[in-house]
Amino acid sequence: MGKNRHLPLFETRPGRGLVVFRWYAAxxxxxxxxxxxxxxxxFPAPETTTExxxxxxxxLSELWFTFYFFITVVVRWNLVFRSTFKDRLSARYEEExxxxxxxxxxxxxxxxxxxxxxISTVLSVMxxxxxxxxxxxxxxxxxxxxxxxxxxxxxSRFARLWxxxxxxxxxxxxxxxxxxxxxxxxxxxxxxxxxxxxxVKRSYQDMKSRxxxxxxxxxxxxxxxxxxxxNEGKALPTLVYLAREKRPQFHHHFKAGALNALIRVxxxxxxxxxxxxxxxxxxxxxxxxxxxxxxxxxxxxxGHDIAYVQYPQTFSNLTKNEIYGCLRVFMQLELAGFDxxxxxxYAGTGCVHRREALCGMKYSRELKAMKSDRNIRETASSIxxxxxxxxxxxxxxxxxWGKQMGVKYESLVEDILTGMSIQNRRWRSVxxxxxxxxxxxxxxxxxxxxxLQHKRWAExxxxxxxxxxxxxxxxxxxxxxxxxxxxxxxxxxAPNSFATLYFVIVPAFCMLKRxxxxxxxxxxWGVPYLYVIFVPRVQSLVEFVWCGGTVRGWLNEQRMWLFKxxxxxxxxxxxxxxxxxxxxxxxxxxxxxxADDDNVNRRYNQEIMDFGSCSPMFTILAxxxxxxxxxxxxxxxxxxxxxxxxxxxxxxxxxxxxLCCVLVFVNLPTYQAMFFxxxxxxxxxxxxxxxxxxxxxxxxxxxx
Ligand SMILES: *[C@@H]1O[C@H](CO)[C@@H](O)[C@H](O)[C@H]1NC(C)=O
Ligand SMILES: CC(=O)N[C@H]1CO[C@H](CO)[C@@H](O)[C@@H]1O
Numbered sequence: 001m002g003k004n005r006h007l008p009l010f011e012t013r014p015g016r017g018l019v020v021f022r023w024y025a026a027x028x029x030x031x032x033x034x035x036x037x038x039x040x041x042x043f044p045a046p047e048t049t050t051e052x053x054x055x056x057x058x059x060l061s062e063l064w065f066t067f068y069f070f071i072t073v074v075v076r077w078n079l080v081f082r083s084t085f086k087d088r089l090s091a092r093y094e095e096e097x098x099x100x101x102x103x104x105x106x107x108x109x110x111x112x113x114x115x116x117x118x119i120s121t122v123l124s125v126m127x128x129x130x131x132x133x134x135x136x137x138x139x140x141x142x143x144x145x146x147x148x149x150x151x152x153x154x155x156s157r158f159a160r161l162w163x164x165x166x167x168x169x170x171x172x173x174x175x176x177x178x179x180x181x182x183x184x185x186x187x188x189x190x191x192x193x194x195x196x197x198x199x200v201k202r203s204y205q206d207m208k209s210r211x212x213x214x215x216x217x218x219x220x221x222x223x224x225x226x227x228x229x230x231n232e233g234k235a236l237p238t239l240v241y242l243a244r245e246k247r248p249q250f251h252h253h254f255k256a257g258a259l260n261a262l263i264r265v266x267x268x269x270x271x272x273x274x275x276x277x278x279x280x281x282x283x284x285x286x287x288x289x290x291x292x293x294x295x296x297x298x299x300x301x302x303g304h305d306i307a308y309v310q311y312p313q314t315f316s317n318l319t320k321n322e323i324y325g326c327l328r329v330f331m332q333l334e335l336a337g338f339d340x341x342x343x344x345x346y347a348g349t350g351c352v353h354r355r356e357a358l359c360g361m362k363y364s365r366e367l368k369a370m371k372s373d374r375n376i377r378e379t380a381s382s383i384x385x386x387x388x389x390x391x392x393x394x395x396x397x398x399x400x401w402g403k404q405m406g407v408k409y410e411s412l413v414e415d416i417l418t419g420m421s422i423q424n425r426r427w428r429s430v431x432x433x434x435x436x437x438x439x440x441x442x443x444x445x446x447x448x449x450x451x452l453q454h455k456r457w458a459e460x461x462x463x464x465x466x467x468x469x470x471x472x473x474x475x476x477x478x479x480x481x482x483x484x485x486x487x488x489x490x491x492x493x494a495p496n497s498f499a500t501l502y503f504v505i506v507p508a509f510c511m512l513k514r515x516x517x518x519x520x521x522x523x524x525w526g527v528p529y530l531y532v533i534f535v536p537r538v539q540s541l542v543e544f545v546w547c548g549g550t551v552r553g554w555l556n557e558q559r560m561w562l563f564k565x566x567x568x569x570x571x572x573x574x575x576x577x578x579x580x581x582x583x584x585x586x587x588x589x590x591x592x593x594x595a596d597d598d599n600v601n602r603r604y605n606q607e608i609m610d611f612g613s614c615s616p617m618f619t620i621l622a623x624x625x626x627x628x629x630x631x632x633x634x635x636x637x638x639x640x641x642x643x644x645x646x647x648x649x650x651x652x653x654x655x656x657x658x659l660c661c662v663l664v665f666v667n668l669p670t671y672q673a674m675f676f677x678x679x680x681x682x683x684x685x686x687x688x689x690x691x692x693x694x695x696x697x698x699x700x701x702x703x704x
Contacts, residue, residue, distance in 0.1 A: 007088055008302065009295040015079030015336065024539055025073045027531075032066050034528035038519060051515055054506060058517055061499040068496060069536070074485045076333065078340030082432050084295035086288060093298070100134045100272030101290055101352070104262045106255055107280035108142040115151035116177065117281055122152065124175035124283040125276070126159050126237050127166040130290045133223050135237035136270035139280075140258040144210050144243040149218070156220040156239050164232040166287070175283030178316065178440070217242050217265060217387040219380045238270055244391035252393070253402060255348075256414035260406040263358065264390040269383060275358060279349040282313070282441035289438045293352035296430055307357035307427030308419070310335065311350040316440035321552040323607045324450040325560040326443050329540075332547040334489070335431040342483040343429035345490075346419025350439040354427075358418075360405035363426040410467065413460030417469055420487065424478045445604040450560070451568045451617050458493040458564075458572035465491040466580070494576065497569035504566060504624050504663060507656045508631035512702035521654030529655060559666050566624060567617040603681050609669045610681040618683055622674055622691035623698075625667035628660045630699045 039059045044051040103125045107118045118139070126137050141148045158176075166174050173179055221228050223238035230236050244261040246252050253260075259277065266275070274297060276290065293309040312331035322328070331347075338344040357363070389395065396402065402409035411417040423429065432438075444450045464470060470491070510517050519525035544554040603610050611618055635649075635657065650657060673683045674691070 006300075007085070009088055009092075009299040010082055010084045010302075012080050012082050014340070015081060018077075018079060021076060021539075024535070025076075028069065028536060031528040031531040031535075032062075032069070034525070035062060035532065038525045038528070042519070042525075050513075054510060054515060054517065057502055057506060061502045064496075064499040068492065068499075071485050071488045071492075074482055075337040075341070075489055077337070077482070079333070079336050080340040081336055082296075082339070082430060084292045084432070084434075086291045086295060089291055089295050089298065095131045098131060098134055099274060099294070099298075100136070100270055101130065101274045101276060101294075102266045102270055102272040102355075103135065103137045104140065104259060104266070104275060104277040105137065105280050106140045106142070106258050106262075106277070107148060108255065108258075110143045110145040110148050113280050115145070115148045118148060119151050119155040120175045120177035121278060121280050121283045122239070123155055123159060123162055124173060124178075124285075125278065126239065127163050127171070127174035127287060128284065128290050129287040131235075132163070132237045133235040134272070135290075136223060136240065136266065136272060137237055138240045138242060138262050138266055140262050141241065141243045142246070142252070142255075142258050144246065146210075149241055149243070152239070152241050153220060159221070159236060159239070160230040163230050163236065164234065167232075167234075172287060172436070173283060173285040173440070174287050175285070178283055178285070217384045217391060219269070219384060222380050223270070225380075240265070240269060242387070242391060245388075245393045247393050250393035253409045254414075256402065256407040256409050256418075257396075260396070260401050261391045263355075263406050264395070265387045267355075268387050268390060271355075273355050275353045275355050277349065277351060277353070278439060279441060282349055282439040283316075284438065285314075285316075285440045286434060286436045286438045288436075289434070290352070292432060292434055292438070296432070297352075297354060305363050305426070305428050306354070306430055307363070307422045308346060308351050308353045308429045310344045310347055310429060310431050311438040312431065312433050313347060313350055314437045314440055315443045317442045317445070319605060319607050321550055321556055321607055323556050323604075323609060324443065324445075324447060325557045328547045328549050328553075328557070329543055332433065333543060334486075336433070338483065338486050339429075339431040341486050342480045343423045343427075344419075344431040345487070346415045346422070346429070348413075348415030349441070357422050357425070357427045358406065360400065361425070408469075410469070411460050411463050412456055413464070416461065416487075416490070417464055420464075420469065420479075423483070426478055446600060446610040446612070447563070448611075448613055448615055448617065451564065451615075454493075454564045454568040455572045455575075457490075458569045459576050461491045462494040462572060462576050466576075494569045494573040497565050497573060500562070500565040501570065503659070504562075505627065507659050508628045508663075509698070509702045511631050511653055511656045511660065512634055512699060516652050516656070518655035520651045521658075522651050526654070533658075559669070562663075562666055563621060567620050570620070571617065599680055603679070608679075608681060609673060611673045611683040611687075612681040614684050614687055618687050619690050619694075621667075622670055622683055622687060623694045625663070625670040626674075626691055626695035627698050628663040628667070629671070630695055632657070632660045632664060634699065634703065 036059075039055070039062065044055050046052060105118070105122055105125070107113050118141075122137055122139055126132075126135065128135060139148075139152055162176060165171065171179055173182075218241045219238070220241055221236050221239040223235065228236045228238075242262065242265055244252070244258060251257075262277075263275070266272070274293070276293070278284075289311070296306050296309050297303050312335050313327065314331065315326050318326055335344050335347075399405070407414050408417040408421060419429065444453055507517055518529060521530075540558075541551070541554050544557060545551065549557070600610055600612075635653070670683070673681070674688045
C-alpha cells in the first residue's frame with residue numbers, strides 16, 4: 001500500500017495540435033490587422049454621410065468579431081484532457097472505505113418530462129457499479145405529481161429485480177428504457193422484468209399535475225433498513241422522493257430552489273461528502289462514472305482542492321447530422337479548454353460536487369470532511385418529519401441559501417453562476433470525458449424549442465454579465481484572467497447578435513444602394529479578407545469532425561449559429577433590457593423533452609427542419625433570408641452593357657455577393673419551408689406574408 005499511495009489516481013495531458021492551433025490563431029490576427037489597416041486607409045470622404053456611417057458600423061462590427069475571435073482563442077489555448085486509474089482506486093480503497101455519494105435527480109413538469117423517462121434515469125443511477133449501501137438517490141419532483149411519485153414507488157420495487165440483473169449480466173447502459181431499446185430479445189428472456197417495466201410505462205398515459213401542494217418527503221428505500229434488500233439479498237441504495245412545499249405566495253426559485261432543498265434534506269438523511277446531480281432526462285450510460293469522479297477527489301496529491309468534476313453533456317436522441325446542433329464543440333472541446341484555463345464551468349447536470357464546496361465553504365488547506373453522525377435507531381418517520389421542515393417554503397427566509405450557500409438564485413442559468421462562485425472561493429474544477437459517455441440526455445426536437453432554449457441561456461448569461469457577479473468586474477483576484485475571458489464566450493452571446501445582424505442586413509442593403517463596403521476581390525486588400533473568411537471555417541470544420549461530427553452536421557451547426565444569433569440572442573437581449581426596465585417579469589421555461597406529435601418526431605428523424613408555428617423568431621429568420629435573396633436577384637436582373645462591366649461589378653461587390661450567396665445557401669431550408677412544403681412543419685402562410693412584406697419594403701427603401 002505504501003508505494004501505491006504515491007501513484008496518482010488521474011492524469012492530465014495537454015491537447016494535441018496546440019502548436020498548430022496557436023500558429024493558426026496568430027496568422028488570423030495578422031490578417032485582421034491588415035483588415036483594420038484597410039478600414040482606416042480607405043475611410044470614406046466626410047461628405048458622403050451614408051457611406052461614412054455604414055463604414056463606421058462595419059468597423060465596429062469587425063472590431064467586435066475580432067474581440068470575440070480572441071476569446072474563442074483564449075478558451076482553446078490551454079486545452080487539457082484527463083484520464084483516470086480506477087484500478088488504483090480499487091486497490092487503495094476497500095469497498096467499505098469508499099465515501100458515500102448522494103445523487104440528485106430533478107424533475108419539474110410531468111407533461112414535459114414524462115415519469116417513465118424520470119424513473120429510467122433514477123434506475124440507471126441506482127445501478128451504478130458502486131457499493132449500494134454507499135449510494136443515496138433523491139428525486140426532487142417540483143410538479144408534485146402523483147404519477148411521478150407512484151412511478152417512483154414502482155421503480156423502487158422494480159429496482160430489486162433490476163439491480164441484481166445489471167450486476168449479473170454487466171448491463172450497460174443501466175437505464176432500462178435505453179437498454180431494452182438496444183436489446184429487445186433480452187426482454188423476452190426475462191418476462192418478469194418486462195412485466196414490471198410495462199406497469200411503470202402504463203402510468204405514463206394518464207398524467208396530471210398539481211401546483212399547490214404540501215411538502216412530501218418519502219423514504220422509499222431506507223438503505224439502513226436490514227430488510228431493504230434486492231432479490232438476491234444484497235443491499236439496495238437509499239431512495240428518497242421529495243416534493244418540496246410550494247405555495248403561490250412564496251418564490252420557489254425553480255431548479256436552484258429544488259437543488260437547495262435536496263442539499264438540506266440529503267444532509268439530514270445520508271450526508272454523503274459527494275453529490276452527483278443529473279437532470280431527469282439524462283440517464284447514466286456508464287456505470288463506472290462515480291468511480292471515475294472519485295479518482296479526482298481522492299487523489300492524495302492533487303485532489304483536495306477540486307470542487308466538482310463535470311462530465312460533458314451528450315445526447316441520445318441525435319440524428320446523424322444533428323439538424324439543430326448539439327453543442328458538440330462546446331461540450332467536447334471548450335469544456336476541456338476551461339479546464340486548462342483553471343476550471344470548467346458547472347453545466348447544471350452530469351456533475352459530481354464536493355458537498356462542502358457546494359454548501360458555500362471557501363477552499364483552504366485545513367478543510368476537514370464533515371462527519372455524518374446519524375443515529376441508527378432513528379425511525380424513518382421522524383427523519384421524514386424533520387426533512388419536511390427543511391423542504392418547506394419558509395425555511396430559507398433570512399438565511400444565506402441561494403446567496404452564499406448552495407445553488408445561486410439570481411440567474412436564469414443558476415448553474416454557471418454557482419460554478420463561478422465556487423471557483424471564486426478558490427476551488428478548482430475539472431472536466432472528464434470518458435471513452436464511454438457518462439450521461440445521455442435529450443435535445444429539443446423542433447427549431448423553436450432549440451431557439452427558445454438558447455434564448456434562455458443567452459439571457460441568463462447576459463444577466464450575469466450585467467450583474468454584480470460579473471467576474472471581470474468583481475472579485476477578480478480569485479479567478480485567473482484567462483478563465484474570466486473564457487466565460488465571456490457565453491456571457492457575450494446576447495450582445496453578439498448585433499454585430500451579426502449588421503453583417504446580415506447591411507452588406508445586402510448597400511449592394512442594392514450600390515455602396516461598396518469591402519475591397520475589390522482581386523485587389524491586394526482582398527487577400528486578408530479571403531484568409532479571414534476561409535481559414536477559420538476550415539479550422540471550425542476540422543474541430544467539429546475531430547469532436548465526432550459529420551460534414552453535413554457542421555453545415556447544420558453553421559446554420560444554427562446564424563439562426564441563434566439573429567433570433568435567440570437578439571430576443572434575449574431585448575427581453576433582458578425590458579426586464580431591467582421592469583416591463584416584464586422573469587420566468588423559467590422548462591424545455592420540452594419529448595415531442596408529443598408523431599409528425600414532429602418523423603420530421604426530426606428525417607432531418608427536416610420544423611418551423612410549424614407562428615413565432616416572431618421565424619418572421620425575422622424569413623425576412624432576413626428573403627432580403628438577401630432579393631439583393632442577389634436585383635443585382636442579377638440589372639442589364640449589363642458588356643462583359644467587362646459585369647466583371648468589374650462582380651469584382652467591386654465581390655465580397656458582398658459572396659456574403660449574400662452564403663446567406664442564401666444557408667437559408668435554403670427556410671425558402672423551402674416558405675414556398676415549397678405542404679406539411680405541418682412549413683412556415684405558416686401568415687409568417688411568410690409578413691416576411692415578404694418586410695423584405696420588399698426594405699429592398700424598396702434601399703433602391704429608391
Ligand atoms: C452508451 O453505452 C453503450 C453501452 O456501453 C455504448 O455502446 C455506447 O457507445 C455509449 N454511447 C455513447 C454515445 O458513448
Ligand atoms: C425522448 C425523445 O424525444 N426521444 C426521441 C429522440 O429521438 C428519437 C429519434 O432519433 C425519437 O424516436 C425519440 O422519440
